Amino acid sequence: MGLIASLVKEDGHVYSLAATGDVLYTGTDSRNVRVWRDNRELAGSFRTASGLVKAIVVAGDGRIFTGHKDGKVRVWRADDGASPAAHRQVGSLPRLADYLRSAVNPAGYVQTERKGRKRAVWLRHSDAVSSLSLDEGAGLLYSASWDRTFKVWRVSDSKCLESVRAHDDAVNTMAAAVFDNVVFTGSADGTVKVWRRMASSKGGGATKHVLEKVLREGESAVTAIAVSSVYRVVYVGSSDGMVTYWHWIDGEARYGGVLKGHKMAVMCLAVAGNVVVSGSADRALCVWRRDGAEHVGLAVLAGHTGPVKCVAMDMDEEEAPGSSGDRRFVVYSGSLDGSVKVWRLSDADVREPALATERTATAPPQPSDDWRSRPAPALYVGAWAPYQTPEFMRVAAA
Secondary structure (H helix, E strand, C coil): CEEEEEEECCCCCEEEEEEECCEEEEEECCCEEEEEECCEECCCCEECCCCCEEEEEECCCCCEEEEECCCCEEEEEECCCCCCCCEEEEEEECCHHHHHHHHCCHHHEEECCCCCCCEEECCCCCCCEEEEEEECCCCEEEEEECCCEEEEEECCCCEEEEEEECCCCCEEEEEECCCCCEEEEEECCCCEEEEEEEECCCCCCCEEEEEEEEEECCCCCEEEEEEECCCCEEEEEECCCEEEEEEEECCEEEEEEEEECCCCCEEEEEEECCEEEEEECCCEEEEEEEECCEEEEEEEEECCCCCEEEEEEEECCCCCCCCCCCCEEEEEEEECCCEEEEEEEECCCCCCCCCEEECCCCCCCCCCCHHHHCCCCHHHHHHHCCCCCCCCCHHHCC
C-alpha cells in the first residue's frame, strides 16, 4: 500500500480528474485537459477555450464531458483509430441552435442571482459548472452549478430536458444513483437534497425531478458526494472536515454515521467496492473500508503539499502477491499543488487506527470546529476555500 507515481506538469492547480480503464484525464485552471496512460502523458492532450476545468466524466461510448467556469459543458471524442490522446471537440451543452432558439424567445429567460446579469437563458448555466454526474442506464447527464440549479441533459442528442432550481446557494456537488431513480445534490447552504426522477407530462422524453427529502441540514457547506451504487451507501463530505454516510434501505435513507479523519474541509470523495477515499484541504487522503454497517480506517495517504481537490479510484487488475484474494485499488488524487499522485492500496490492511468513526441511532454528532485550527498554507488560502457564502472568492469554490 502506498505511492506508486507522481505526475507533475507546470500547468496550474489540478481541479478535476476522471479515470477509465488505463486512461486518466486531468483538468486544471489552465486550458489543457491532459491524457495519461501507465503514468505517462500521451501526446495530443486537448485544449479548451474557457480555462478552468472544474469537472470531467467519461461516458461508456468514449465521449468525455467537461464542465467549465464559463457555465458550459463541452463534449469531446477520441478520433477513430487514433490513440486515446487524439481528441476533438464534438459539441457543447447547450447546443448552439437550441440556445439561439431560446434566446429569441422572451419566455426562454430566467432570473439569476449573479451580479451584472439579472436574466439569462434557462438552457445555459449562468455561473460555473461545479459538478457532473452520469446515469448511463437512463442515458442522462447531470450538471450542477454555482447558479443554484442543476440541469438534466439527454446524452443521445445533447438536449436539455430540465432545469431545476435546487438550493438557496451554490450547488457544489451532485451524484446520480442507479437505484430508485434518485439523485443527490449538496450545496453551500449546508443541505443535501434527494430528488426523484419521474416522467414529465410534457412527453418527448422530458424528465421531472421532484424533491424527495432534505437529507442533511447544517451550517457547514456540503462539498462532495459519492454513492456506492452496489451497496447503496451515500457519502457526504463537508467543510467541517466530516464524512457523513447514509444507507439507502427500502427506498429511503437511514443515517449510518460519521467518518472522522481530517482536520480541514473535505474537498472530494470517491468510492469503489467497499472502500471510500476522501481528500481534504489538510493535504491528506483518508481511506476507509466498509464492513457491513460499520467502517474501519485503513490508511492516511500523505504526500501532497497543497489541498487535495479531486480524487478517483478503480479496481486494480493486478493480483497482489500473497494477497489471498484481497482486493486492490488504484487511487488518483489531484491537488492544488499542481500534481496528480497515483496510489495503490488493499482493502485488507488496517494501518491507521487514528481514523475514527461514530455511529448513533438518532442524529449525527454536532460538527467539529477542529479543522479551523489548522490554517491552509498561505499560497492556497484563496484557491482551496469551499464556496460557502457570496463573500468567498468565487474562483475558489468547490
